[in-house]
Amino acid sequence: MTRIWFTLLALTLAAPLSAQEEPDAGFKAEMILALKNLQLLDHRLNAIGYRLVDANAPYCDQKAARTGLLLNDVAQYVDQETARFALGFSGPIGITAVAPDSPAESAKLSPGDTLLAINTMAVEEIAVDGPDLANEPPPYRRVAAINQMIEQALAQRNVELTISRGGMNQTIPVAAAMTCPSQFQIRVSADRSASADGKLVSVSSRLAEYFLTDDEFAAVVAHELAHNLLKHRDELDAKNVNRGFFGQFGESAGQIKAAEIEADRLSVWLMTNAGYDPQAAIRFWTRYGMEHGKGIFSASTHYRWKKRVQLFEEEIAQMGAAVPVDGKLAPPLLTGQD
Structure with missing residues (x-):
């Protein structure tokens, strides 16, 4: 994991620093x-x-x-x-x-x-x-x-x-x-962002600090994990989709937005199966959208927050009609039933 030094929020961890009782004078x-x-x-x-x-x-x-x-x-x-x-x-x-x-x-x-x-x-x-x-x-x-x-x-x-x-x-x-395959890392950064590269889900430290609950944290992690499970990076590469600056326009933007919508839809199923509250996705994006407006995740490749919340509401309603098997809901996007 990349480690770039800066002071994070003053949270404390219950585990001891080490077997030593107090830090050496040379430690900062x-x-x-x-x-x-x-x-x-x-x-x-x-x-x-x-x-x-x-x-x-x-x-x-x-x-x-x-x-x-x-x-x-x-x-x-x-x-x-x-x-x-x-x-x-x-x-x-x-x-x-x-x-x-x-x-x-x-x-x-x-x-x-x-x-x-x-x-x-x-x-x-x-x-x-x-x-x-x-x-x-x-x-x-x-x-x-x-x-x-x-x-x-x-x-x-x-x-x-x-x-x-x-x-x-x-x-x-x-x-x-x-x-399921995927690894996870905190990326120390002053920006609020999250990403998936097909194998790894990365969440910036500043965004991780912003979550009020683990359910909110899981909402963003599940979205990025959904990209990996749906193999979106390979799919977009096969279509020669530009994910850089010019990916914000034209056909590339449409392809990326379609992948983002799928990831949002799948994320709440993944959350529910893992015992997280899918309503946390609505709470997080409502709070973030009201506080930050057109900030992060609001490019042309993503829905604006109000439409994103509506998408979650629709998907959660669909989940409510699904029949659990062994306490789990089979996600249509993973089972080919979509």
Whole structure:
């Protein structure tokens, strides 16, 4: 994850900074607070993202092996020693967040655990120069390679992770959950934005701070996840749709808007199946639209907020007429019944 330093809102995280009782005099308190605030956002997004992909797995034609872990590499930070202290790591790679009701939680893994090895292979020995990592900035290649290795190993069998906790090493077996594919990240930025690239859902830190509830947070995450599940990026690329400045006009704008409408429609089904209140999408966009008018998400490629709210109301009404199966609603856009 990209980490650009600035002080986030003064939220506090209940977990201790580390095994130390108080920060060393050389550590900067302001940076520690920013890191802990960022970790809180990571916790929220990791939990929401995992819950969405896990609950909707029966309707995804492709599956990915997931543990519910969010890993972090201190190499991503300018001040690595302060980052290690704030996150509670004793080494370079550690666990930042564990999603509730995930295999990682069942294995009793915890934020602050330091990752030492995967199936006896030390993290220092994992190759980071593969062609599939070439587009990753150098500080992020190691954690990307580790995530890739864990996912590949989980697809074959359970994985054993060797961790360090409180100065003691232990090897813990971790099972796999086959979920809808997608990963999630907080992107530290002063703008309010969210995006999906086909594999990753990214939410800016400033937007994440704006949500009043996890249901509102889930509304935006579900919208971006819907883009990934519906393979909109591949579809638009196949049609040579311009997603840059000129994509705001003409045929490209129409194609992008159609994808945005589909993502809005699917999002409330994904939310409902994961136990989130779909009405939160209406509350969020009403509040955002009234406060920011023609700001973010109001280009010609998106509905204006009032029409967007109307779309949600119509889709939620359609959901009300659907018959649940095993407590879930089959999303028409994923089951081909649309």
